[in-house]
Structure formats: C-alpha cells, structure tokens
C-alpha cells in the first residue's frame with residue numbers, strides 16, 4: 001500500500017512539474033530541476049544518457065530521458081554506462097585489513113543562484129560554463145551511491161567546484177557532509193572568473209577561507225589514516241608546492257607507514273608527459289608538476305608556459321622525496337580530465353582519473 005501511495009505521489013509530482021513554465025534565464029541547474037528543462041529549446045546534455053539532444057526530436061528524446069532520470073532519482077540508482085563509469089584497481093600497501101576507497105576528481109560543479117546575480121562577471125562565467133558540466137551533480141550522486149554501497153572513503157583530487165559561487169560552495173559542503181570525503185584543492189577551487197586569471201596567489205588567498213569551509217579536511221595539506229595506510233593530500237594546484245607543505249610532507253613520511261598520495265596536478269613522468277603532449281592537435285603544454293626545464297625546452301614550450309610550470313626548490317625536493325621514498329604506494333591525481341595510469345618509478349603508479357570516472361581501489 002505504502003509503495004502504491006509513493007508511486008502515485010511521484011506521478012503527481014512529475015506531472016505538476018511538467019506544467020510549471022521553465023524560466024529561460026535560470027542558469028542554475030540541479031538534478032531536481034531536470035523536469036523544468038523540458039520546455040527549454042536550447043541543446044542540453046541529457047542527465048540520463050550524457051548525450052546532447054537538440055532540436056524538436058531531441059526535446060522528444062529528452063522528455064522520456066528526463067522521466068527516466070526522475071525515477072532513477074527516486075530509486076536512488078542510475079543506469080550503468082551513464083555519466084559515471086567505474087574502473088577498478090588494487091594497491092598493495094600492507095594495510096591492517098583490506099578496504100576500498102573511490103578516487104574521483106574534476107567534478108566542476110558550476111552553478112550560481114540569486115545570491116550571486118548582482119555580480120555580472122560571475123553571471124557571464126556561469127553562462128559560459130553551465131553547458132560544460134551539466135552532469136556534475138549526477139556524478140556526485142553516482143559517487144555517493146557507490147561509496148555507500150562499498151562503505152568506501154571518497155578521495156577527491158580537486159576541482160570539485162568549477163568557480164567560487166555561493167551555490168557551488170553550498171553544493172560542495174552538502175557533498176562533503178553527506179559523504180566521507182577526503183580532498184585536496186584543485187586550481188578551480190580558487191577560480192572566480194574562469195580564464196580571466198591564471199595561478200594567482202592573491203586571488204587564492206581572497207577566497208581560501210570560504211572555500212575551505214565547504215570541506216571537512218584542510219584542502220591545502222591533510223593526513224588521514226585508514227587501516228594502517230596514510231592518505232596525504234597536498235595542494236599543488238598551481239603547479240608548485242610551498243616550503244611549509246614540503247616540511248610537513250617530510251615529517252609525515254618519516255615514520256615509514258605506507259602512503260597514498262592525493263594531488264591535483266600529476267607529477268612528471270615521461271609516459272604521462274607524452275600522453276598529454278599528444279592529446280590536442282594545436283600547441284599546448286602538458287599539465288604536470290616538476291617537469292624538468294630541459295624537457296620543456298626540448299618540446300617547444302612557450303616562455304609563458306615555462307614561467308607558469310617551472311618547479312620551485314620545494315617542488316623539486318618534493319618530487320625527489322616522492323620518487324625515492326619506498327613507502328609511497330600510489331599517487332592519485334586529476335586535472336587533465338582523462339584516464340591514464342602512469343609509471344612514475346618501476347614500483348610507483350600514478351592514477352589519473354577522468355572527470356566522469358570513479359576509480360575504485362581495493363587496498364590490501
């Protein structure tokens with residue numbers, strides 16, 4: 001009986017939502033708003049299948065997909081092969097007992113609401129970015145679902161939000177409070193108006209406190225121990241780390257405990273450098289930390305790229321510690337939005353996660 005009533009209520013909710021006019025100016029999106037997008041005539045990514053449905057036929061497909069998405073929300077489960085996919089790997093770290101963690105990154109939640117409508121540049125930023133990341137909330141839903149299913153810690157390697165807005169900070173806070181999340185910062189955690197600013201430390205400092213309030217652990221440097229394995233999160237999102245981070249890292253690895261290192265920007269290794277350099281068909285740099293300067297020059301790096309990516313002393317020392325410490329068992333990274341497993345040393349792998357991917361690790 002209860003089931004019938006809830007089904008009836010769902011159908012009533014669905015059709016009353018269908019009758020509501022969509023506000024074309026509303027640039028916020030939320031998985032609960034998906035029904036209101038039915039009357040929008042612009043192409044939008046489908047939250048159900050991740051495809052772009054445009055035109056009259058597209059609206060028709062989207063209508064049915066939105067209904068599917070709506071009921072998936074009620075059931076708390078989305079179809080496999082949708083926006084989020086999961087890869088599986090094992091880390092032999094010498095854990096007290098085996099456990100799972102899920103690595104995700106670059107979710108880029110990118111919305112604003114009326115609290116930020118007064119800031120025209122931010123409204124413009126959100127308009128430019130909303131179509132890039134329409135499924136971000138669904139990815140977070142999928143992640144939460146999988147983490148609960150496996151009773152797994154979520155290790156998020158940054159860019160959880162796309163830019164700093166009230167709504168994005170609320171959504172990040174909601175995600176980190178409802179789930180067990182251990183995170184490091186990505187460059188987008190400190191982005192206000194995207195593309196208008198590079199690795200700007202003053203800008204980071206201007207938003208750092210309010211961004212940090214949306215996370216449970218310190219996203220610039222944190223340590224957490226799970227079953228005898230130490231997770232260390234270090235913010236290297238501006239391609240470099242600072243001396244205080246190096247000192248803390250050195251202290252943390254000195255006890256010899258097995259370590260899984262979470263960073264936003266991957267560390268340099270020849271395989272991942274080659275992968276990134278071949279990625280696009282126009283000149284671009286690789287997006288890595290501690291690339292040797294001679295490697296940059298050999299690969300026709302523009303001076304501005306060298307300027308941005310050149311490693312400072314702390315970063316070079318950090319890199320040397322990573323490759324020489326036998327107790328670092330795995331590195332998890334993001335930033336490039338692609339899946340790649342890099343061999344940093346013969347015994348150390350670095351796992352780069354795609355933006356719609358969850359990497360499920362069994363740690364033994």
Ligand SMILES: [Zn+2]
Pocket residue numbers: 106107108158159186188335336337
């Ligand atoms: Zn990103």
Ligand SMILES: [Zn+2]
Pocket residue numbers: 159186187188264334335336
């Ligand atoms: Zn990034």
